[in-house]
Amino acid sequence: MKVLMLGWEFPPYISGGLGTACYGLTRGLDSVGVKVGFVLPVSIPQDFHSHVTFKTPSNISDDTVVKGKNKSLLRGVTMHVLPAFLQPYAGPEQYDQVVEMMKQLQPADENDYLPVGDILPGGEAVGYGGDLMEQVRRYASLAVKHSQDETFDVIHAHDWMTYPAGLAVAAYSGKPLVVHLHSTEFDRSGENINQQVYDIERAGLHGADRVICVSYLTRGIAVKRYGVNPEKIEVVYNAVDLEVKKIHTDPIKRDEKIVLFLGRITMQKGPEYFLQAAKKVLSKFDKVRFVIAGSGDLISQSVSLAAELGIGKHVAFTGFLRGDDVGRIFNMADLYVMPSVSEPFGIAPLEAMSHNVPVIISKQSGVSEVLTHALKVDFWDIDEMANKIVAVLRHPPLRRVLQQHGQIELRKLSWKDSAKKCKKIYTELVRAKKQKIHKRRK
Amino acid sequence: MASVVFYFQVHQPYRLRPYSIFDSGTNYFDDQANGEICRKVASKCYLPANALITELIRANEGRFRVNYSVTGMAIEQFKQYCPEVLESFVELAKTGCVEFIAETYYHTLAFLYRRDEFIDQVEKHRQIITDLFGQTPRTFRNTELTYNNDVAEVVEEMGFDIVLTEGADHILGHRSPNFLYRPPNCEHLKMMLKNYRLSDDIAFRFGDRAWTEWPLTVEKFTGWVDRINGTGYVCNLFMDYETFGEHQWDDTGIFDFLRALPASIIGTQKNDFLTVSEAADRYPAEGELDIPHMISWADTERDISAWLGNSMQANALYETYAITDEVRSSGDETLLEDWRKLQTSDHFYYMCTKYFADGDVHKYFNPYQSPYDSYINYMNILDSIRSRLP
CATH class of the missing domain: 1.20.5 (Single alpha-helices involved in coiled-coils or other helix-helix interfaces)
Known part of the structure; x- marks a missing residue:
């Protein structure tokens, strides 16, 4: 069994949970004997400046993704990087810069483009970098070209930017298509959705042979908002990699507790509820620092809000963290809070728990479907959020029991199990396709 | 002769209201939930079950006998939310066929932490039972049948004659729960142990269609009780009163089972029903039972975890x-x-x-x-x- 995986982020260049999920799932698939050909756009580091070096397939596998002992772990995985730039969270300025550099490095060759039909609905991609839709189209056509040199049994596309590529490859190759819904436009944008993105999502969900949702919460949105036939949806939960890299953190003597928010600072993640709750916590308990780790379009608004609430000196903004810094901040944290307004899954709490940090998660999250040993609140209920934060900080036994049971619960969430579910889906689809062809021949 | 000793536990806690760190005020209890639950359980269980037990005592001319432990928490809530339940217990007391058992008024684990507090709570319960039902309890049961040798010693000193606890396998070994026992450190106190297999057949398994013995008929159960003849004196059926109508719903046939059971047991001519005190007066303690560690009737562990x-x-x-x-x-x-x-x-x-x-x-x-x-x-x-x- 070989799957052609279409993604848009993969460690170490990630901006959110999608890359982590793709990496975990790929490793899981590898361990259950499914071969994976992973197709990626060019990766741009988040702290991108002018010193960008583009990764090509050869050097990406050498120094980043498949290095050291991982090489043997990912025996059946090959990486392919296509010269397209899919960065939904990049600003327009950064976008132009990258596209310009790409043109210089790799002059547009008309032969690169294959006609992929009318796979992109028209309209403007408001709010995204100017060229994003063009790049989505480019990624799709390059993916088709790439797929012609490769053998595979099934296509698996992750989130809307790769859906057109998935549909196009499926149309060219006749292979079954699985689309994976990690996040919907409604999660990212609330009710003010980008119509073009919605249309792409809808086309992908309807055109796929099977839809994988990361939670029942997301399944509900797929059915209600996109009109997807519930019978073709499967829920496959994300998991967590338990091999936590030991990171040395200098034991700093402190009498302050640290409450951590880690994620994109966007409307979806609810940073303002975190700050409002922080204000309430501080009225009861002042030996505490609230750390906001991440970047996003609400960052300056959040800094101002902290100041307006008069809690500025208790709030620290770290900017975007990656690699060992993520582990370090988890090691320092006494509590992790995910106040997301709408979270299809939410891998970060699992990562926090793998660092033995107790978590408070919003009930409006997919991960709350799989965790019982976590504290849960409605994202809007800042009183209750503060109540629970204070409780964890004040009562060591509460923290201890959450940690003990959390460790046991985490072990039940393995990428191997998620991969097994995907493998079962692939097998069913391939068999169904064969039967169809067989019938036709008769 | 095998004597069936029915003991029903009646308890309702004062549930707490949602109380955040930002709350002040000293009303800690969820009056609305407590009232609703109390009235619901009263109409599904306490009232119909008390009516049925009264009817059965009359119909069997006093040969059907039962025991209750009603906690102070339940009594107070009955007074507050459904006084008719309390009245029906008073009526039951008047039949002379019902024994009331003492425990901690507040249904607590005080014994584990403070002996003086424990004794005060038990005295308070003994007092309210005496006042309400006109009988002074001779029997003690600790919260959820938690028990060890120390409990026995303290309650004997307080003047109790009998103590109830769980017939847990790990303390009984090859011995049977169908005899009476004596704690090693007591003069006269007798222990009566729950026959958990037969008790749980009614309390937990009665409505379970996956159980191999389902449906549990009165004839079948009478046969099981009858088998105790020659191998024991008593069949101690200890359970939550809410078994009738609340844990096992009316539509499982639990009330019909209870209605037909007394006549069936008595009809064997070999078996009867007794109150706890009557059983302790009639039968001797067969041996010593040493229980140094706390046991209870909860979960499969039968401990205090x-x-x-x-x-x-x-x-x-x-x-x-x-x-x-x-x-x-x-x-x-x-x-x-x-x-x-x-x-x-x-x-x-x-x-x-x-x-x-x-x-x-x-x-x-x-x-x-x-x-x-x-x-x-x-x-x-x-x-x-x-x-x-x-």
């Missing part, structure tokens, strides 16, 4: 009893009363994480969404109690 199995529970109990002297000497009756209601074992049971992930019987009885929520709420209220100390 349902209330004291994790650090949150240990912490909450410790903190509650850490202020015992200050509360008791405060002279503030309302404070004492609130603090005692907080000791009710149910609050600690809600914090149990043992089977939380599996969603079983613990969840059914739990008003909280998680054991963590229950601990947080409890500790906030305890904070408020502490702030009221002089």
Whole structure:
């Protein structure tokens, strides 16, 4: 069994949970004997400046993704990087810069483009970098070209930017298509959705042979908002990699507790509820620092809000963290809070728990479907959020029991199990396709 | 002769209202939920079951006998929310075929922490039972049948003749729960042990269609009881009263089963029904039973881990009893009363994480969404109690 995986982020260049999920799932698939050909756009580091070096397939596998002992772990995985730039969270300025550099490095060759039909609905991609839709189209056509040199049994596309590529490859190759819904436009944008993105999502969900949702919460949105036939949806939960890299953190003597928010600072993640709750916590308990780790379009608004609430000196903004810094901040944290307004899954709490940090998660999250040993609140209920934060900080036994049971619960969430579910889906689809062809021949 | 000894536990805790760290105020109890639950259980269980038991006592001309332990918490809520339940218990007491058993008024684990507090709570319960039902209890049962040798010693000193506990396999070994026993450190106190197989056949398995013995008929059950003849004296059927109509719903046929059972048992001519005291007066203790460690009737472990199995529970109990002297000497009756209601074992049971992930019987009885929520709420209220100390 070989799957052609279409993604848009993969460690170490990630901006959110999608890359982590793709990496975990790929490793899981590898361990259950499914071969994976992973197709990626060019990766741009988040702290991108002018010193960008583009990764090509050869050097990406050498120094980043498949290095050291991982090489043997990912025996059946090959990486392919296509010269397209899919960065939904990049600003327009950064976008132009990258596209310009790409043109210089790799002059547009008309032969690169294959006609992929009318796979992109028209309209403007408001709010995204100017060229994003063009790049989505480019990624799709390059993916088709790439797929012609490769053998595979099934296509698996992750989130809307790769859906057109998935549909196009499926149309060219006749292979079954699985689309994976990690996040919907409604999660990212609330009710003010980008119509073009919605249309792409809808086309992908309807055109796929099977839809994988990361939670029942997301399944509900797929059915209600996109009109997807519930019978073709499967829920496959994300998991967590338990091999936590030991990171040395200098034991700093402190009498302050640290409450951590880690994620994109966007409307979806609810940073303002975190700050409002922080204000309430501080009225009861002042030996505490609230750390906001991440970047996003609400960052300056959040800094101002902290100041307006008069809690500025208790709030620290770290900017975007990656690699060992993520582990370090988890090691320092006494509590992790995910106040997301709408979270299809939410891998970060699992990562926090793998660092033995107790978590408070919003009930409006997919991960709350799989965790019982976590504290849960409605994202809007800042009183209750503060109540629970204070409780964890004040009562060591509460923290201890959450940690003990959390460790046991985490072990039940393995990428191997998620991969097994995907493998079962692939097998069913391939068999169904064969039967169809067989019938036709008769 | 095998004597069936029915003992029904009647208890309702004062459930706590959601109390956040930002709350002040000293009304800690969820009056609305408590009233609703009390009235619901009254109409599904207490009222129809009491009516049926009264009817059965009359129909069998006094040969049907039962025992109850009604906690102070249940009595107070009956007075408050459904006085007719209390009246029906008073009527039952008047039949002369019903024995009332003593326990801690507040249904607590005080014995584990403070002997003086424990004795006061038991005396308070003995008093209210005497006042309400006109009989002074001779029998003691500790909360959820928690028991060890020390309990026996203390309650014998308090003047009780009989103590009830669980017939747990790990303490009985090859011995049978169908005899009476004596604690090693007591003069005259007799122990009566729950026959958990036959008790649980009614209390837990009666409506379970996956059970190989389902449906449980009166004839079948009478046969099982009859087999005790020659191998024991008593068949101790101890269970929550809510078994009738609440844990086993009316449509399982549980009331019909209860209705037909007395005549069937008595009809064998070899077996009868007794109150606990009558059984203890009629039968001798057959041997000594040494129970150094705490046992109970809860879960498969039959130990106290349902209330004291994790650090949150240990912490909450410790903190509650850490202020015992200050509360008791405060002279503030309302404070004492609130603090005692907080000791009710149910609050600690809600914090149990043992089977939380599996969603079983613990969840059914739990008003909280998680054991963590229950601990947080409890500790906030305890904070408020502490702030009221002089």
